[in-house]
Amino acid sequence: SQQGEEDPQALSIQEGENATMNCSYKTSINNLQWYRQNSGRGLVHLILIRSNEREKHSGRLRVTLDTSKKSSSLLITASRAADTASYFCATGLRGAQKLVFGQGTRLTINP
Amino acid sequence: GAGVSQSPSNKVTEKGKDVELRCDPISGHTALYWYRQSLGQGLEFLIYFQGNSAPDKSGLPSDRFSAERTGGSVSTLTIQRTQQEDSAVYLCASSPDRGPYEQYFGPGTRLTVT
Numbered sequence: 001s002q003q004g005e006e007d008p009q010a011l012s013i014q015e016g017e018n019a020t021m022n023c024s025y026k027t028s029i030n031n032l033q034w035y036r037q038n039s040g041r042g043l044v045h046l047i048l049i050r051s052n053e054r055e056k057h058s059g060r061l062r063v064t065l066d067t068s069k070k071s072s073s074l075l076i077t078a079s080r081a082a083d084t085a086s087y088f089c090a091t092g093l094r095g096a097q098k099l100v101f102g103q104g105t106r107l108t109i110n111p
Numbered sequence: 112g113a114g115v116s117q118s119p120s121n122k123v124t125e126k127g128k129d130v131e132l133r134c135d136p137i138s139g140h141t142a143l144y145w146y147r148q149s150l151g152q153g154l155e156f157l158i159y160f161q162g163n164s165a166p167d168k169s170g171l172p173s174d175r176f177s178a179e180r181t182g183g184s185v186s187t188l189t190i191q192r193t194q195q196e197d198s199a200v201y202l203c204a205s206s207p208d209r210g211p212y213e214q215y216f217g218p219g220t221r222l223t224v225t
Contacts, residue, residue: 031212041200041219088154097161099214100156101154103153104153
């Protein structure tokens with residue numbers, strides 16, 4: 001079964017609004033990462049949050065991590081049309097280097 | 112510097128034929144990963160190489176799939192006797208040997224089996 005599951009599966013908002021995506025996971029992690037994918041090709045790393053961190057910011061991105069609930073959220077503020085993409089969370093498991101990816105959230109920003 | 116490259120970018124093959132997909136990781140990255148992504152789906156882990164250690168093959172879906180990494184750099188994913196369900200985008204990623212292991216992805220190879 002999937003380690004990480006994103007919610008919602010699809011999200012459509014107006015440009016300028018904020019977009020929030022959630023990720024839940026099952027086992028203990030070392031870190032959690034968020035990636036963006038445009039047009040079904042290569043993924044781009046956005047932000048990483050370690051298991052001992054609760055919140056992290058990068059530009060218009062804000063990530064939170066609640067290890068007690070085994071969940072994370074990605075907030076994109078003041079969305080732009082260029083933010084239209086699929087967003088994936090990936091968990092780095094303790095003692096392992098590989099990541100386990102979720103199914104992704106398809107975000108559409110309407111102009 | 113140069114990112115992860117993959118070739119070919121697109122491959123159309125007939126059912127039953129063998130295919131080879133190539134990945135050139137970022138220079139100096141010791142870890143290399145192969146994933147498969149079907150249309151509209153998430154990433155399915157296939158195989159992971161770390162330095163000279165034995166690869167983690169736990170994600171390979173069948174014995175028709177194999178991969179090798181020569182000289183700790185370039186990797187080739189081989190699919191023998193391709194089936195239509197093998198059609199997908201095959202993504203390669205690499206990461207440095209020190210944590211927290213952010214992965215750098217190539218553009219992928221879109222494989223279509225007819």
